[in-house]
Amino acid sequence: MNGASVVDADVGVVGAGPGGLAAAARLAAGGLSVVVLDEGAGAGGQIFRQLPPGAARPAADHEPPSHASGHALLAAFAASGATLQPLATVWDARPGRLWFEQHGASRLLRCRRIVLATGAHDRCLPFPGWTLPGVLTAGALQVMVRGFAVPPGRRALVAGSGPLLLPTVTALRQAGVQVVAALEASPRRRLWRALPGVLGHAGRRREALWYARQLWRAGVRLQWGCTVFACEGDGRVERAVIGRVDAEGRPRRDTARTIEVDVVGAGFGLVPSIELGLHLGCAARFDAGRGGHCLVVDADQRTTVDGVHAVGEACGIGGAEVAAAEGEAAAAAILRDLRGGPAPAGAAQRAAAERRAADRLLGAFAPLPGLAELATPETIVCRCEDVTLHQARAAAGLHGTSLRAIKVGCRAGMGPCQGRICGPFLQALAGGEPGRPMDLPVVRVPLKPVRTDTLLQAPPG
Numbered sequence: 001m002n003g004a005s006v007v008d009a010d011v012g013v014v015g016a017g018p019g020g021l022a023a024a025a026r027l028a029a030g031g032l033s034v035v036v037l038d039e040g041a042g043a044g045g046q047i048f049r050q051l052p053p054g055a056a057r058p059a060a061d062h063e064p065p066s067h068a069s070g071h072a073l074l075a076a077f078a079a080s081g082a083t084l085q086p087l088a089t090v091w092d093a094r095p096g097r098l099w100f101e102q103h104g105a106s107r108l109l110r111c112r113r114i115v116l117a118t119g120a121h122d123r124c125l126p127f128p129g130w131t132l133p134g135v136l137t138a139g140a141l142q143v144m145v146r147g148f149a150v151p152p153g154r155r156a157l158v159a160g161s162g163p164l165l166l167p168t169v170t171a172l173r174q175a176g177v178q179v180v181a182a183l184e185a186s187p188r189r190r191l192w193r194a195l196p197g198v199l200g201h202a203g204r205r206r207e208a209l210w211y212a213r214q215l216w217r218a219g220v221r222l223q224w225g226c227t228v229f230a231c232e233g234d235g236r237v238e239r240a241v242i243g244r245v246d247a248e249g250r251p252r253r254d255t256a257r258t259i260e261v262d263v264v265g266a267g268f269g270l271v272p273s274i275e276l277g278l279h280l281g282c283a284a285r286f287d288a289g290r291g292g293h294c295l296v297v298d299a300d301q302r303t304t305v306d307g308v309h310a311v312g313e314a315c316g317i318g319g320a321e322v323a324a325a326e327g328e329a330a331a332a333a334i335l336r337d338l339r340g341g342p343a344p345a346g347a348a349q350r351a352a353a354e355r356r357a358a359d360r361l362l363g364a365f366a367p368l369p370g371l372a373e374l375a376t377p378e379t380i381v382c383r384c385e386d387v388t389l390h391q392a393r394a395a396a397g398l399h400g401t402s403l404r405a406i407k408v409g410c411r412a413g414m415g416p417c418q419g420r421i422c423g424p425f426l427q428a429l430a431g432g433e434p435g436r437p438m439d440l441p442v443v444r445v446p447l448k449p450v451r452t453d454t455l456l457q458a459p460p461g
């Protein structure tokens, strides 16, 4: 499809993570033309992120066991005949049409079926000092280390909740960064709740043991029931105030102590990236255990919109195995639709089994409502528009606690990230209802920041 502004394929896949790659490889092997669009520089998505050419790679035994399946997936994709379009940002869509920006050009992919494999992004929680330079999300730290081979500092604090803390600590250690403290906000008893989901799944069991060994070798102990209360410093982070939280996540201020750090990775889980699906008209439902609003799909990964499938984290946080299995299930259904003949056996059942296993593990790390108390009235909650918690509360008091009312009242969520960062906690914080499911976000094009020229020169659909 090089160069042409309008290109055609049987299937357009958005996202080259495990979900998109598995779907694309299977579809191409089944004889369909497949184009995968990803805004990243290469295939792999978040978990199997590739270093730039020439960067020093970690020794193979420094990779977690799951990465073996990543290599296999990448090899199957490369051999399949599917085409990857890297650095391609999809900013508008309707069924059968995907508009994207690539190398500054405005392009359109026309296709008979769309597979959404758009993954997830970090769940942030505001606390005093979270906007200081040197304070990043756990995912962003991983991107720096694993995607660009850049050590983000020398002394790190990793804090938050959920399984993603372990790869973050490991990636930092491998980059030569000292991890001063690793804090999991959930009470330790949640570990026991999560254990059946780990021990009952061979892949996760191997992965958990591998990470436990890495932490033990590095002398890093995960401290349960603790979190970061605040970050301080002159122009960038120099210190972090940490302490214990109660079972609901409420900070116990009497336990606060200060540690010296120059980088902080704060990650409170992941939120499904569903903007593209919502824009296409797909139904979503709220599931706190799966990270928030997730696209609704049937056993064949069909969304509620004809011709649009969704797989992986966009249907709820579940991990790479779930994403790959759902990619296979979507491909099986599309092959049956477009090529006829019997469906390859078992793909949908395997995906459902992976999803059930993931739900057992991740349900144990559902967000703790008390962590909302980390923010003070002066804490910025919308970092795009510099809105403080006090201003967001005033807007909610004046206009109501719907997401839209708060947004209109104080501009929170109106900046370049379009509420991806603040949306998941804004209503809970501003409306003072920590456990409340947030409203479905309203999405508008461009779905991702693109150049004005891209909008003006968009090929007609």
Ligand SMILES: Cc1cc2nc3c(=O)[nH]c(=O)nc-3n(C[C@H](O)[C@H](O)[C@H](O)COP(=O)(O)OP(=O)(O)OC[C@H]3O[C@@H](n4cnc5c(N)ncnc54)[C@H](O)[C@@H]3O)c2cc1C
Residues within 6 Å of the ligand: 014, 015, 016, 017, 018, 019, 020, 037, 038, 039, 040, 044, 045, 046, 047, 048, 088, 089, 090, 091, 117, 118, 119, 120, 121, 122, 138, 139, 140, 142, 143, 164, 167, 168, 270, 273, 276, 311, 312, 313, 314, 318, 319, 320, 321, 323, 447, 448
């Ligand atoms: C920063 C980060 C780091 C992670 N690290 C780990 C880890 O180390 N270990 C682990 O087990 N799990 C990790 N995860 C969880 C991991 O995302 C999943 O387990 C797995 O990768 C999900 O696969 P997926 O195919 O659903 O989505 P992803 O792998 O997230 O892939 C989605 C892809 O869609 C692309 N995309 C999204 N929207 C658009 C658009 N509009 N236009 C073009 N492209 C788009 C993204 O660039 C991305 O490459 C991480 C998640 C994040 C967010």
